[in-house]
Amino acid sequence: MMAARLPLAALSTAFVLLAATCSGAEAQKTYDTGASDSEIRIGNIMPYSGPASGYGVIGKTEAAYFAMVNAEGGINGRKIKFISYDDAYSPPKTVEQARKLVESNEVLLIFNSLGTAANGAIQKYMNTKKVPQLFVASGASKWNDPANFPWTMGWQPSYQDEARVYAKFIMKEKPEAKVGVLFQNDDFGKDYLKGLKNGFGDKAAMIVLEESYETSESAIDNHVVKLKAAGADTLITIATPKFTAQAIKKAAEIGWQPLHIVSNVSASVGGVLQPAGFENAQGILSASYLKDGSDPQWDHDAGMMKFLAFLQKYEPDANKLDGAVVFGYAAAQTLAKVLQMCGDDLTRANVMKQAASLKGVELDTLLPGITVNTSATDFAPIKQLRMMRFKGQKWELFGDIISADLGH
Amino acid sequence: MSAAEEVVTEGQAVEAVPKRAMTLGYGTSLVVLVALIITPLLVKNFIIFQMTMLLIYGLAVLALNILTGGSGQFSLGQSAFYAVGAYTSAILMEHANMNYALTLPIAGIICFGFGYLFGKPALRLSGVYLALATFALATAMPQLLKLGFFEHWTGGVQGLVVTKPDAPFGLPMSQDMWLYYFTLVITIGIYLASVNLLRSRSGRAFMAIRDNEIAASAMGVDVALYKTLAFGVSAGITGVAGGLGAIAVQFVAPDGYTITLAISLFLGMVVGGVGWLPGSIVGSAFIIFVPNIAEGISKGLSGAVFGVLLFLVIFLVPHGARQVAIVATQLFGKLKKN
Numbered sequence: 001m002m003a004a005r006l007p008l009a010a011l012s013t014a015f016v017l018l019a020a021t022c023s024g025a026e027a028q029k030t031y032d033t034g035a036s037d038s039e040i041r042i043g044n045i046m047p048y049s050g051p052a053s054g055y056g057v058i059g060k061t062e063a064a065y066f067a068m069v070n071a072e073g074g075i076n077g078r079k080i081k082f083i084s085y086d087d088a089y090s091p092p093k094t095v096e097q098a099r100k101l102v103e104s105n106e107v108l109l110i111f112n113s114l115g116t117a118a119n120g121a122i123q124k125y126m127n128t129k130k131v132p133q134l135f136v137a138s139g140a141s142k143w144n145d146p147a148n149f150p151w152t153m154g155w156q157p158s159y160q161d162e163a164r165v166y167a168k169f170i171m172k173e174k175p176e177a178k179v180g181v182l183f184q185n186d187d188f189g190k191d192y193l194k195g196l197k198n199g200f201g202d203k204a205a206m207i208v209l210e211e212s213y214e215t216s217e218s219a220i221d222n223h224v225v226k227l228k229a230a231g232a233d234t235l236i237t238i239a240t241p242k243f244t245a246q247a248i249k250k251a252a253e254i255g256w257q258p259l260h261i262v263s264n265v266s267a268s269v270g271g272v273l274q275p276a277g278f279e280n281a282q283g284i285l286s287a288s289y290l291k292d293g294s295d296p297q298w299d300h301d302a303g304m305m306k307f308l309a310f311l312q313k314y315e316p317d318a319n320k321l322d323g324a325v326v327f328g329y330a331a332a333q334t335l336a337k338v339l340q341m342c343g344d345d346l347t348r349a350n351v352m353k354q355a356a357s358l359k360g361v362e363l364d365t366l367l368p369g370i371t372v373n374t375s376a377t378d379f380a381p382i383k384q385l386r387m388m389r390f391k392g393q394k395w396e397l398f399g400d401i402i403s404a405d406l407g408h
Numbered sequence: 409m410s411a412a413e414e415v416v417t418e419g420q421a422v423e424a425v426p427k428r429a430m431t432l433g434y435g436t437s438l439v440v441l442v443a444l445i446i447t448p449l450l451v452k453n454f455i456i457f458q459m460t461m462l463l464i465y466g467l468a469v470l471a472l473n474i475l476t477g478g479s480g481q482f483s484l485g486q487s488a489f490y491a492v493g494a495y496t497s498a499i500l501m502e503h504a505n506m507n508y509a510l511t512l513p514i515a516g517i518i519c520f521g522f523g524y525l526f527g528k529p530a531l532r533l534s535g536v537y538l539a540l541a542t543f544a545l546a547t548a549m550p551q552l553l554k555l556g557f558f559e560h561w562t563g564g565v566q567g568l569v570v571t572k573p574d575a576p577f578g579l580p581m582s583q584d585m586w587l588y589y590f591t592l593v594i595t596i597g598i599y600l601a602s603v604n605l606l607r608s609r610s611g612r613a614f615m616a617i618r619d620n621e622i623a624a625s626a627m628g629v630d631v632a633l634y635k636t637l638a639f640g641v642s643a644g645i646t647g648v649a650g651g652l653g654a655i656a657v658q659f660v661a662p663d664g665y666t667i668t669l670a671i672s673l674f675l676g677m678v679v680g681g682v683g684w685l686p687g688s689i690v691g692s693a694f695i696i697f698v699p700n701i702a703e704g705i706s707k708g709l710s711g712a713v714f715g716v717l718l719f720l721v722i723f724l725v726p727h728g729a730r731q732v733a734i735v736a737t738q739l740f741g742k743l744k745k746n
Contacts, residue, residue: 090663104455117565121659121661186565187566
């Protein structure tokens with residue numbers, strides 16, 4: 001690992017030296033492919049068609065955001081050319097589109113490409129080519145691996161981070177809890193479970209039962225019953241929306257009222273809690289990091305007002321209640337910030353360097369108090385979440401911001 | 409009414425194509441070949457990569473063409489054979505450290521066996537029923553690949569990353585260019601073998617079955633054997649294409665081999681002309697480039713634009729590229745006379 005890290009460090013030192021020697025005579029402007037005095041070309045890959053086309057709105061919001069940036073004069077005088085392609089959520093197509101962006105459109109970097117498998121397919125290629133694969137739109141924790149993949153960086157809190165937040169919350173609020181975990185038996189569920197155990201640390205014995213289910217099962221009722229029988233008084237459900245709704249319903253049916261935490265993926269009011277029945281969902285907990293467009297408490301929030309003004313002018317047909325819109329806006333804002341920090345040194349190496357030096361950056365649609373932080377060894381920009389409780393027909397945030405870092 | 413009678417009265421699903429009309433003339437073949445050899449020297453690596461994919465999907469469409477155009481059986485399950493081929497190559501390369509070139513024949517043989525075995529029960533089905541059975545195979549495959557039981561080898565949902573081979577013997581060639589020529593040689597080999605197969609005794613048996621199963625069996629053709637054989641050959645070629653695809657894309661994941669791929673291949677076959685082998689490459693070009701064109705016209709409506717383009721093709725030239733080629737030949741002949 002060290003060996004892999006050293007050449008990079010040496011390289012960046014050499015680079016800094018080089019940049020230092022070049023300066024002086026004239027204000028230096030250094031460019032890699034994809035950047036010039038007048039424009040910066042940014043690539044993006046989204047599933048505009050196919051099974052995950054619902055996420056396509058993220059790409060549209062980002063395109064609209066950069067249209068706003070350009071209308072306001074661009075970044076350090078350069079216009080952003082945002083080139084977004086469709087991969088239909090199929091990894092071979094993602095490879096084709098990534099190669100097209102890098103080799104044919106000659107973009108400076110690929111930003112916020114969506115999907116775990118899709119990004120996995122291009123990760124090696126991007127790192128061999130030394131083109132930034134910046135702010136990947138996927139919750140897998142593997143994007144935070146600067147030693148092996150110095151050109152790939154995540155953005156949103158990873159599943160593991162979210163799980164650590166739950167572990168911390170439980171240890172603080174209910175130290176005697178007997179935790180039952182219901183998880184989906186795939187990479188999503190296992191990533192979460194790993195984070196949970198990691199978060200509990202030497203108190204992992206608090207978990208009395210880990211119960212997995214397969215996505216091919218039609219109902220998961222028996223698993224819920226089993227967890228109750230194991231004597232759990234706290235239930236963590238790591239499942240996709242359909243199964244989460246089933247778990248909530250089943251627990252109510254058998255008269256079990258544990259402290260129930262559901263993953264952020266399945267925290268949708270319309271998609272999960274309503275089908276499960278609002279009366280069954282009272283008091284359920286989850287965590288969030290973005291502001292909710294339907295929550296009236298943000299009506300007079302400066303950041304949210306900026307966001308709404310942006311929607312009105314640049315993306316009038318977007319739905320402000322759609323979490324993907326809020327997500328795309330925040331991701332695009334992060335990239336704009338990084339490019340701004342790059343100044344006139346628009347090389348790929350400097351883009352990664354600046355992206356790895358974000359300190360306490362606030363974004364308009366992030367919850368107040370949650371900031372973006374990275375370093376040369378930390379490629380996970382957002383690691384904080386805030387707990388929320390379902391009350392009546394909506395989520396209510398409570399408590400402090402919880403960081404996924406284990407130290408503090 | 410017996411099942412056999414049903415088949416007869418059902419009407420012919422696939423139009424009879426005489427075997428001579430299945431290939432190109434020597435002159436045209438030579439021109440196409442020269443173009444395929446020279447173009448990569450003049451274009452960027454990305455275009456070379458696209459051309460490699462063109463050949464790979466071309467092979468997969470060719471395989472389907474032998475099955476449908478040759479023996480008259482439908483399949484919507486080609487993506488499953490493609491996936492098995494891709495995973496075979498990827499697993500052998502990454503877990504057994506085998507040379508990429510050696511993995512391809514293995515992928516082909518495994519898929520041949522797989523296709524042959526699947527062809528056995530499928531024999532009892534015909535027409536739309538067979539299409540549905542193969543459809544089931546295509547739907548099941550991505551989920552099978554995700555199974556925890558195989559996860560150690562397949563990498564589960566995350567898939568497997570495949571290392572791209574360098575050009576051997578220190579040839580001054582980029583990886584992409586080497587892989588292209590490698591693919592080209594395999595494609596030409598398989599193409600020639602397929603042409604020969606269809607011109608051989610077995611090929612005539614395929615076509616006899618396609619044109620009239622009962623008549624064929626009356627003439628002494630072992631219908632069961634040749635039907636399963638067609639399935640096996642088709643699956644084997646698809647497997648080789650899948651293996652090449654895995655090497656070119658450098659990645660295999662279950663999501664890459666869904667039913668959408670099977671339908672694309674089917675589409676490629678129809679657009680290229682059912683039963684016309686050179687059309688496979690045209691069909692392959694259609695499924696690779698037309699979605700990109702559609703996306704260029706409208707991002708939000710790319711699916712709809714693709715649909716309109718497809719509709720136009722089917723409406724204007726229902727026999728696909730073959731029809732275009734015939735019209736072109738006739739025009740050329742007229743010009744010559746004048």
